[in-house]
Amino acid sequence: MADESKLCHDTKLPRKRFFRQRAHANPFSDHNLDYPAHPSDMDWSSHYPEYAHDKTKKIEFADIGCGYGGLMIALAPLFPDTLMMGMEIRVKVQDYVYQRIKALRDTHADTKGYQNVSIMRMNAMKFLPNFFEKAQLSKIFFLFPDPHFKQRKHKARIISPTLLAEYAYALKVGGILYTITDVKDLHLWMVKHLDGHPLFERIPDDECEQDPVVEHVRTATEEGKKVARNQGDKFLACYRRIEDPLA
Numbered sequence: 001m002a003d004e005s006k007l008c009h010d011t012k013l014p015r016k017r018f019f020r021q022r023a024h025a026n027p028f029s030d031h032n033l034d035y036p037a038h039p040s041d042m043d044w045s046s047h048y049p050e051y052a053h054d055k056t057k058k059i060e061f062a063d064i065g066c067g068y069g070g071l072m073i074a075l076a077p078l079f080p081d082t083l084m085m086g087m088e089i090r091v092k093v094q095d096y097v098y099q100r101i102k103a104l105r106d107t108h109a110d111t112k113g114y115q116n117v118s119i120m121r122m123n124a125m126k127f128l129p130n131f132f133e134k135a136q137l138s139k140i141f142f143l144f145p146d147p148h149f150k151q152r153k154h155k156a157r158i159i160s161p162t163l164l165a166e167y168a169y170a171l172k173v174g175g176i177l178y179t180i181t182d183v184k185d186l187h188l189w190m191v192k193h194l195d196g197h198p199l200f201e202r203i204p205d206d207e208c209e210q211d212p213v214v215e216h217v218r219t220a221t222e223e224g225k226k227v228a229r230n231q232g233d234k235f236l237a238c239y240r241r242i243e244d245p246l247a
């Protein structure tokens with residue numbers, strides 16, 4: 001049950017100040033989280049009750065490190081038939097997004113709005129293939145990921161050769177991986193690893209800009225808004241999952 005004092009009296013939206021948590025959670029810990037041994041062991045019906053009857057309906061968009069959930073909440077009404085999931089390691093931040101989605105579902109109950117979006121607490125660096133089948137996703141988002149500035153911390157970055165193999169596994173051919181950051185060094189790091197991966201091909205920037213999702217990638221999240229307020233740069237790079245050239 002939600003603690004009512006943490007919700008806005010009128011809208012029932014959660015009040016962010018009660019859900020703040022220190023910026024970093026250890027990405028190498030499993031945080032004692034439960035995770036399925038195989039994607040088919042996962043029961044998604046509590047996340048998407050409106051779709052519980054349709055076992056063929058699968059999550060297609062994943063927002064990794066979704067923070068306060070702005071991207072998915074912006075995309076949910078634009079793709080009403082697409083199931084999307086935010087993944088967030090910090091428990092209080094996940095609680096906030098959960099309350100946010102619940103309030104939106106209640107407000108839009110007559111149109112069954114926001115039934116296609118959910119949030120899960122997980123460490124995406126550890127268990128992603130336990131949740132998603134091969135070629136299940138059509139979009140995967142990395143918006144303003146933690147930069148882990150120090151060289152000795154680079155291994156904690158959410159884009160790495162090992163993790164790219166997992167993202168390539170979960171993305172279908174033709175699916176798109178979106179990255180954006182205000183940290184140039186991190187942008188160059190992500191581009192270097194994605195350019196070096198045989199299953200990803202960079203989408204030219206002008207083509208990327210035609211993608212209606214990109215506007216939201218730039219502006220919809222808390223970090224994106226903060227960067228805009230501080231007049232920071234936003235470095236965007238989008239990649240297409242391509243066929244395995246060796247297959």
Ligand SMILES: C[S@@+](CC[C@H](N)C(=O)[O-])C[C@H]1O[C@@H](n2cnc3c(N)ncnc32)[C@H](O)[C@@H]1O
Nearest residue numbers: 065066067088089123124125143144221222223
């Ligand atoms: C800088 S914030 C950006 C949040 C959001 N994408 C935005 O643009 O506002 C990075 C987020 O990634 C989450 N995160 C970091 N490592 C993670 C992991 N291994 N699995 C899931 N979430 C993670 C952090 O807790 C944090 O909320």
